[in-house]
Amino acid sequence: MEVLVKTRKIGGSVVATIPKPVVEKEGIRGNEFVKLDIKKVKKSFFGKLKGIGSFTEKDELNIE
Numbered sequence: 001m002e003v004l005v006k007t008r009k010i011g012g013s014v015v016a017t018i019p020k021p022v023v024e025k026e027g028i029r030g031n032e033f034v035k036l037d038i039k040k041v042k043k044s045f046f047g048k049l050k051g052i053g054s055f056t057e058k059d060e061l062n063i064e
Helices: 020-026
Strands: 007-010 013-016
Touching: none
Parallel strands: none
Antiparallel strands: 007 013
């Protein structure tokens, strides 16, 4: 099962909370060991520059 969670810092540790639906589905209890596959998610900047418009011929870099 793949779940996206946000980490937070508590004291000197970094904590990732497992969502309740996942805990219930997997039958996870307190004081159990679980195996995590850690992969850092790349940020997507798609749609950040709304309203900038399309490139035109004037916008092209002409190196001559």
